[in-house]
Amino acid sequence: MYAAVKTAALLGAQGHPLVVEVHVGVGIPGFTVVGLPDESCRESRDRVRAALLSSELPWPNRRITVNLAGAGERKGGAAADLAIAVALLVAQDVLRQEDIEHHAFLAELGLDGSLRPVAGAAPMVSAVAMHDVVVSLGNHAEALIASPRHLRAVDTLVRLVSCLRGDEAWPSIAQVEVQEDVCAVADLAEVSGQAWARHALEVSAAGMHHLLLVGPPGAGKSMLARRLPGILPALTHEDALVSAMVHSAAGVESPGALRATPPFRSPHHSASMVAMVGGGSTYMRPGEVSLASGGVLFLDEMGEFAPTVLDALRQPLEEGVIRISRARQSLTMPARFLLVGASNPCPCGDIRPGMCRCSDSDHRRYQRRFSGPLIDRFDLCVHVDRPSADALVHAGGGESTAVVAARVIVARNRAIDRQGCPNALLLHDQLDVFAALTERARALLYTELEKGVLTGRGYHRIRRVARTLADLAHDDDVDQDHVGVALRMRSALIRPYEAMSYR
Amino acid sequence: MTSDLPEWAYAAALASLPLQTHRRLRLLITRGLPSDVWDKISHGGLAIPSLEPHVLHAWSTAVASLPSMMHERCATLHLQVVSLHDPAYPGVLRADPDAPAVLFVRGNLDALLQRRVAIIGTRKATQAGRHFAATLSQQLSTLGVAVVSGLARGIDVHAHRGVERASNDGATGKAIAVVASGIDVVYPREHAQLWEWVACHGVLISESPPGTSPEAFRFPLRNRVLAGVSEVVVVVESTEAGGSMITVREAEKRGITVLAVPGSPTLNTSRGTNALLRDGCAPVTHIDDVLVALGLDTSRQHGFIDARVTPMGLCADVLDRLTGEPRTIDWLAINLAESVCEIAVALGRLEQSGWVTQTSGWWEALLAYSKS
Known part of the structure; x- marks a missing residue:
């Protein structure tokens, strides 16, 4: 009395195919789950029993052993409920092995025999996409993302059994219309004034340059950052897929369909290390860096984050993936995001010369919260000040998101056509090929380097930003003016007063 | 009492007494030579009615070797100690009614x-x-x-x-x-x-x-x-x-x-x-x-020339707007009706030639000094 049924388990942001074996034999009646199940997995025993009984399906009063194969890996979640129930039915000859041969089952069972949605449906379905996959109605839209061979969505165990037997036709699946933007991004036109910061935002979007906004409270830093996804180029199909998988795996805002708008994540500054980079004790979940993959990771009040959490961002910033290693397992999750930081210039926030009320030691303490290596990874550091009355009255609403996005996509396409990647990802040796400087531009950078204001890393970052500025201006060469603007856009790093050298 | 120490060592010792203030020190120094005053303090023979008893007590129990300690310390630090009795005491302070009675000096x-x-x-x-x-x-x-x-x-x-x-x-x-x-x-x-x-x-x-x-x-x-x-x-x-x-x-x-x-x-x-x-x-x-x-003669040409290149065009306008108050790039762009990029480039040029400087996004003009 043996049966094997296919299902899948979740590991990080990826699904893994899994086989549920059931053996029903003689012995004292009982139910054992083996194969390193976690608590919610072990509890499936009670759910499965209740579901079978309330569906008026037979429950064998015998010795039942369930094995989640391979036995060496930890499994969690309730997604195997349905597979266990189906395997029990096969073992009792209610269903034939041929009926389920080409199917995989992914759903949690309710005590009334209904099928319930599970977190991580998309990556799990994609792990068994070569089969016909049975999911609950609630996971239907999410599972479609993974485009399995056939997708079956049913509401109850009873209906599933009759469909598998062929007594009933599979319920037809309503075509899910592709939702363009579930949560629309606010329009950039609502930001008045702030021409300089808006321009920095545009450069950031065009070249994927990490952006640091520094300014007093109420200057509109968050307002600007939240409008960034709107001007970023739409996600490619692959990126959207990656993003949807990660969101599904994390169980947050289960996407109805592939979303073209890049994700925007703004974790609170109390975020823990695990929440930020991913991981977890029993089974690993994707963190904010993975959820932001393909889009924007916005750190408001950056100075308030724990320094260790901020420093953990350095590796994904460099590599575009996050590698998490634990004693039992290690895994890699996507983490190619655009980092946008916002911070006050100092504790009092009023950095206008001669107006700051902070003492020098306040400045120094505040400064120490930002590790130099992290700050150095921002290509753009601009100051945002509270818009003046002039700006509010005369500038009015600025350009709309659509206008800016049109310019951004042209500039981004120039970069992609030229070198196949956004400018921020240009390697050192590619810079001379794709971002060659004119003689005047070279001279300008040389003087800055000589003054000692610019570090070696800064030099390359300026060149990448200048390349993006040239792209936005439809220039083939990176000229003096582009370098000049790029220099200004990086010059506003947070510095204590006295450290500013007198020239 | 070892009397081979110079007078200044005693002056330094008096200045380092516990509970010392500039007024008390002045009171002491005007009493006589520092060595004499020191002797009086250590032998309890000092009688100044305006001094509180607890101060006098603290002084009389001060370390007897204070003058030699100060002598050694000031000598190692190359400090010159001048009191009101010294001919080296600066003339400009001698006339000052509230001047310090003892000065510690490094340099000339x-x-x-x-x-x-x-x-x-x-x-x-x-x-x-x-x-x-x-x-x-x-x-x-x-x-x-x-x-x-x-x-x-x-x-x-x-x-x-x-x-x-x-x-x-x-x-x-x-x-x-x-x-x-x-x-x-x-x-x-x-x-x-x-x-x-x-x-x-x-x-x-x-x-x-x-x-x-x-x-x-x-x-x-x-x-x-x-x-x-x-x-x-x-x-x-x-x-x-x-x-x-x-x-x-x-x-x-x-x-x-x-x-x-x-x-x-x-x-x-x-x-x-x-x-x-x-x-x-x-x-x-x-x-x-x-x-x-x-009261110095200003008619002479002292010949301070501003070596900075005189800004032209937009740079001149930007510099003009910055005179008097710090401004942001946004403010300049609105007031000069130019794009922020143009302004940024102009500011870059001005910064390079030393006309302007910025603190956290606020730009300031560094004034011209030559009278035209």
Whole structure:
């Protein structure tokens, strides 16, 4: 009395195919789950029993052993409920092995025999996409993302059994219309004034340059950052897929369909290390860096984050993936995001010369919260000040998101056509090929380097930003003016007063 | 009593007595030679009715070897100790009714024989203010005028940086620094290099014995000495309640001319100086204003030429808008009706030629000094 049924388990942001074996034999009646199940997995025993009984399906009063194969890996979640129930039915000859041969089952069972949605449906379905996959109605839209061979969505165990037997036709699946933007991004036109910061935002979007906004409270830093996804180029199909998988795996805002708008994540500054980079004790979940993959990771009040959490961002910033290693397992999750930081210039926030009320030691303490290596990874550091009355009255609403996005996509396409990647990802040796400087531009950078204001890393970052500025201006060469603007856009790093050298 | 120690060692010992204040010290020093006073203290024969008994008790139980300790300490630190009895005591302070009775000095006191202008101001100065202080002191030094300041952050330190720069070009005006802590206690620490430079090329003065930490109450006291050694006090930037205002009051008490640099009425850093101007101080916008106050001949061409390239076109407009108040790129773009990129490029050029500077997104013009 043996049966094997296919299902899948979740590991990080990826699904893994899994086989549920059931053996029903003689012995004292009982139910054992083996194969390193976690608590919610072990509890499936009670759910499965209740579901079978309330569906008026037979429950064998015998010795039942369930094995989640391979036995060496930890499994969690309730997604195997349905597979266990189906395997029990096969073992009792209610269903034939041929009926389920080409199917995989992914759903949690309710005590009334209904099928319930599970977190991580998309990556799990994609792990068994070569089969016909049975999911609950609630996971239907999410599972479609993974485009399995056939997708079956049913509401109850009873209906599933009759469909598998062929007594009933599979319920037809309503075509899910592709939702363009579930949560629309606010329009950039609502930001008045702030021409300089808006321009920095545009450069950031065009070249994927990490952006640091520094300014007093109420200057509109968050307002600007939240409008960034709107001007970023739409996600490619692959990126959207990656993003949807990660969101599904994390169980947050289960996407109805592939979303073209890049994700925007703004974790609170109390975020823990695990929440930020991913991981977890029993089974690993994707963190904010993975959820932001393909889009924007916005750190408001950056100075308030724990320094260790901020420093953990350095590796994904460099590599575009996050590698998490634990004693039992290690895994890699996507983490190619655009980092946008916002911070006050100092504790009092009023950095206008001669107006700051902070003492020098306040400045120094505040400064120490930002590790130099992290700050150095921002290509753009601009100051945002509270818009003046002039700006509010005369500038009015600025350009709309659509206008800016049109310019951004042209500039981004120039970069992609030229070198196949956004400018921020240009390697050192590619810079001379794709971002060659004119003689005047070279001279300008040389003087800055000589003054000692610019570090070696800064030099390359300026060149990448200048390349993006040239792209936005439809220039083939990176000229003096582009370098000049790029220099200004990086010059506003947070510095204590006295450290500013007198020239 | 070993009497082979010099008088100054006793003076230093008296200054380092516990519970010592500048008034008590003055009382002691005016009683007689430091060694005699010391003897009286250690033998309990000192009778000054205005001194409280607990102070006298603390003094009489002070370490007997204090003079020799101070002798050794000051000798290792190359400190010169001058008391009112010394012929080396600066003449300018001798007439001062509230002058310190004992001075600890590093460097050459001859600097006090030059014409002396104090350049003081707030610690949280604007870049324009710093630039003004540095340029003014550089020019004064070039004309052979000594610059007095307190080596504090902000205006003070830039005043002496200006002297340092002028001195590298062969100027003769010295740097005179009056500090609140002991001369071996550098405060703030980041000024250690300049501190050392002043000791070598000018003079460092303190009324506190070596090892004294920079407690807050010592700064107002220092300001009275600073005012005392100056002929003219120039306040570059100050808030209304700043420490510079204490110096100003001390200077006014002594009948010393106070000049103030005017600033924008909207800036905190100009509140104090503008208030001084309102109260009748003469303004300083050019070195000639200081020279007039010193009674020096201003008709001579002193030949300070602004070597900076005169900005043209948009750069000139930008510089014009920046005069007087710090501005942001956004403000400039709106007021000049130009794109932010154009403004950024112009600011870059101006910064390169030394006309403007920025603090956290705020741009300031560094003023021109040559009279046209």
